[in-house]
Amino acid sequence: MRISENSNRFCQHFKKGWGSIMDQGKLTRILKSMEEHEVPQMIVSDPVAIFYLTGKWIFPGERLLALYLNVNGNHKMVINKLFPQESDLGVDLIYYDDIEDGVEILSKYVDKDKTMGIDKTWPSKFLIRLQELGGGSKFVNGSPIIDYIRMVKDEKEQDLMRKSSKINDIAMDKIIPWVAKGLTEKELNAKMREIYKELGCEDVSFDPITAYGHGAADPHHVTDDSKGKRGDCVILDIGGFKDNYASDMTRTVFIGEVSDRAREVYNVVLEANLRGIAAAKPGNRMCDVDLAARNYIEEKGFGEYFTHRTGHSIGLEDHEFGDVSSVNTDIIKVGQCFSVEPGIYLPDENIGVRIEDLVLITEDGCEVLNDYTKELIVVPEE
Numbered sequence: 001m002r003i004s005e006n007s008n009r010f011c012q013h014f015k016k017g018w019g020s021i022m023d024q025g026k027l028t029r030i031l032k033s034m035e036e037h038e039v040p041q042m043i044v045s046d047p048v049a050i051f052y053l054t055g056k057w058i059f060p061g062e063r064l065l066a067l068y069l070n071v072n073g074n075h076k077m078v079i080n081k082l083f084p085q086e087s088d089l090g091v092d093l094i095y096y097d098d099i100e101d102g103v104e105i106l107s108k109y110v111d112k113d114k115t116m117g118i119d120k121t122w123p124s125k126f127l128i129r130l131q132e133l134g135g136g137s138k139f140v141n142g143s144p145i146i147d148y149i150r151m152v153k154d155e156k157e158q159d160l161m162r163k164s165s166k167i168n169d170i171a172m173d174k175i176i177p178w179v180a181k182g183l184t185e186k187e188l189n190a191k192m193r194e195i196y197k198e199l200g201c202e203d204v205s206f207d208p209i210t211a212y213g214h215g216a217a218d219p220h221h222v223t224d225d226s227k228g229k230r231g232d233c234v235i236l237d238i239g240g241f242k243d244n245y246a247s248d249m250t251r252t253v254f255i256g257e258v259s260d261r262a263r264e265v266y267n268v269v270l271e272a273n274l275r276g277i278a279a280a281k282p283g284n285r286m287c288d289v290d291l292a293a294r295n296y297i298e299e300k301g302f303g304e305y306f307t308h309r310t311g312h313s314i315g316l317e318d319h320e321f322g323d324v325s326s327v328n329t330d331i332i333k334v335g336q337c338f339s340v341e342p343g344i345y346l347p348d349e350n351i352g353v354r355i356e357d358l359v360l361i362t363e364d365g366c367e368v369l370n371d372y373t374k375e376l377i378v379v380p381e382e
Contacts, residue, residue: 022054022075022090026149031071033145034117041070041110042117042142045126048316049119049146051244054089064102064126067091068109078106103129110135117142147321151313152335158360160245161315161337165358165369168239168247171195172372175210179234180255180379184225185210192238201240205247205318209237216252216352217345219307230256230381235354239318246318249370250341250356253377265302265344265353266376272296273355273374276310276324276340280359280366286328286338293342294326302344311339314358336361337369 030053034042044050044067051057058065060080068076078094079085080102085093094109096102103126110116116136118127120143131139153161174195178188188210196204212228215221216235228234232255239248252266276293290310297306311324314337322330324338341356355374359366 021088023052024090025154026053027069029149030069030146033149034069034071034142037145038115039117039140039142039145040072040114041068041136042145043068043106043119043122043130044142044146045119045122046143049143049150052146052150052316054091056085056087056089058083058085062123063098064096064106066102066106066122066126068106070111074109076106076109078102078109101129102126103135104133106130107133107135113137115140117145119143144321150315150320151322152333153315153337153360154335157245157315158335158337160243161247161358161360162369164240164242164245164247165249166371167199167201167242168249169370169372171199171238171240172236172249172251175236175238176251176253176377176379179210179212179228179236179253180381182227182382184227185212185215185223186225189223192236196240199240201242202244203241205239205241208239209235209250211235211352212255214347214350217347217350218352219343219345228255231259231262233258233262233351233353234379235352237354237356244316246314246316247369248314248318248339248356248358249372250343250354251372251374251377252353252355253379255379256381258376258378261349262351262353263376265346265351268297268300268302269342269344269353269355270374272306272342273340273357276342277357277359277366277368280332280338280340280361282332282334282361282363284332286322286324286330286332287326289324289332289338289340290326290328293340297342297344305344305346306342307345308343311341311356313338332361334361334363 063080066078075091081095081097192208213232237250272293279289279292293310309325313320313322337360343354345352358369
């Protein structure tokens, strides 16, 4: 429901890494998947994926950064001399400078007679150059290989997701009283950012949605200078990065009073949220979660006002591969973490309600990572 702030996070905050060597467990799973998909070699360029494997953030800007993986173990990282690595990343580093052709250097290490997997984020200028140099017999999208591995969190990642969400519960509790203090949406947004900083987060995980009344009823609303008034619903869709992992939660509260109509909508969305969570278990499909929430909203006559998918995967990024939508038939696996966030938006009535929780899939169902209450809250006016 929002644009991720990962690009801003990367540019503004040099993140804390985990260690100094390639994670062999993750690497082994990726290499196994490469073999299964008949992709013997692959270029990884996404800084998030590189961090996932190495525990080191590297932000190359417009310059080439390529982690070359080969099922035969001949792994290399081609990196500009502007980014010297003091620690051992567990891979051979091949440095180049600004007057050298980094792609040509990379091409010397690849198997030119075999299929090459390419990262979805790799700029076309580098891909086209590698193709000109004959850097593979054919080129395929290799990102799903890593995306599906990242989708299932290991125990360390699960603990980090729990920790991040616990902080988000505190952040929600701190921001709610401020909705009735006369702040504009932009001021409330700034207050939200201040709270995350106080709680020790590296940054917000996306631009917080702090929307009053008519803004809350518009899923495409952009934070503005509007102020809340008595009877307004207030959508608070918030999240932060803690130890590199994102949190995300939405609660809808009301200023001063709540109308019968708004209460009706709230209760429908709450039940849809609970039904979606109940469907979030191993063996079900991602679309089953979406349909559990969507079908109930449709039964209650609000189907046309639920205008987005039910959720998204989350981890090192707020929005990761693996959406909770009616067309995603992937089977849910233990260790996945995703949001369940149905909503109803009635712009003609200035009513918008969304309730969002993160779920972590367990052997027998799911663990809801957000503990913050979903009881309807009316915030007293000041």
